[in-house]
Amino acid sequence: MSDRTPIIAGNWKMHRDHLEAIQLVQKLAYHLDGADYEGQEVVVCPPFISLRSLQTLIQSDKLAIALGAQNCHAEDEGAFTGEIAAPMLARLDVRYVIAGHSERRALFGETDEVVNAKVKAIQSHGMRPILCVGETLEEREAGRAVEVVTEQLRGSLAGVRVADPESLVVAYEPVWAIGTGRTALPEDAQELCGAVRTELASIYDADTAAGIRVQYGGSVKPGNVRELMALPDVDGALVGGASLSSEDFALIVAHRR
Numbered sequence: 001m002s003d004r005t006p007i008i009a010g011n012w013k014m015h016r017d018h019l020e021a022i023q024l025v026q027k028l029a030y031h032l033d034g035a036d037y038e039g040q041e042v043v044v045c046p047p048f049i050s051l052r053s054l055q056t057l058i059q060s061d062k063l064a065i066a067l068g069a070q071n072c073h074a075e076d077e078g079a080f081t082g083e084i085a086a087p088m089l090a091r092l093d094v095r096y097v098i099a100g101h102s103e104r105r106a107l108f109g110e111t112d113e114v115v116n117a118k119v120k121a122i123q124s125h126g127m128r129p130i131l132c133v134g135e136t137l138e139e140r141e142a143g144r145a146v147e148v149v150t151e152q153l154r155g156s157l158a159g160v161r162v163a164d165p166e167s168l169v170v171a172y173e174p175v176w177a178i179g180t181g182r183t184a185l186p187e188d189a190q191e192l193c194g195a196v197r198t199e200l201a202s203i204y205d206a207d208t209a210a211g212i213r214v215q216y217g218g219s220v221k222p223g224n225v226r227e228l229m230a231l232p233d234v235d236g237a238l239v240g241g242a243s244l245s246s247e248d249f250a251l252i253v254a255h256r257r
């Protein structure tokens with residue numbers, strides 16, 4: 001048994017306006033009881049425009065839910081029309097920021113170098129990166145899954161220091177499992193999350209690697225979360241579609257009941 005604190009995060013992607021966001025978190029809180037939060041972290045990552053209202057709701061209702069953002073720019077400020085800077089997120093009590101999600105890599109051209117700069121920006125403002133890695137179906141079928149993930153980790157973590165292992169989260173999200181309803185087999189999820197930890201041990205050291213949380217992401221649902229969370233190297237879940245239903249996300253958070 002590891003003493004890593006499990007972390008369940010909902011990535012809402014580009015869904016829900018700010019009114020729907022408030023409703024979703026209120027309903028989530030309604031479905032959960034105190035014991036569901038205990039001993040694990042619960043994070044919601046709404047679109048930027050809802051961070052302020054959710055910060056207020058979480059504070060006023062004293063909810064044990066942390067705020068996450070889905071992205072940020074690597075620079076602290078500047079002429080970057082349409083972008084959001086890490087210090088702006090930190091000011092809203094954002095605790096986690098997703099970096100290098102496969103949708104950003106594939107649709108917005110984010111390279112490991114860009115992701116690396118974002119990870120550093122997130123850390124430098126006291127927030128915690130959720131660094132996403134994962135292979136495409138083509139890469140998996142070519143037997144290159146471990147190699148691809150290893151390369152993404154090396155590139156995205158170049159020069160990134162980790163003083164407190166809980167301050168870095170890595171999400172292994174096989175691209176072919178995202179939004180497809182096709183979850184990785186438990187043995188494949190374990191193999192790759194184990195490979196992530198092995199690589200983290202080589203980048204840092206065994207103790208640091210043993211303390212870093214590794215999430216699995218890709219079609220996590222109430223029906224499969226238990227077997228995924230039981231895997232030795234899976235410390236959490238990064239949930240897309242199912243995090244948009246307060247009932248489903250609550251069931252995922254409450255998977256230990």
Ligand code: 13P
Nearest residue numbers: 011178179218219240241
């Ligand atoms: P789904 O849970 O919808 O497959 O999305 C996973 C994901 O991309 C979370 O970041």
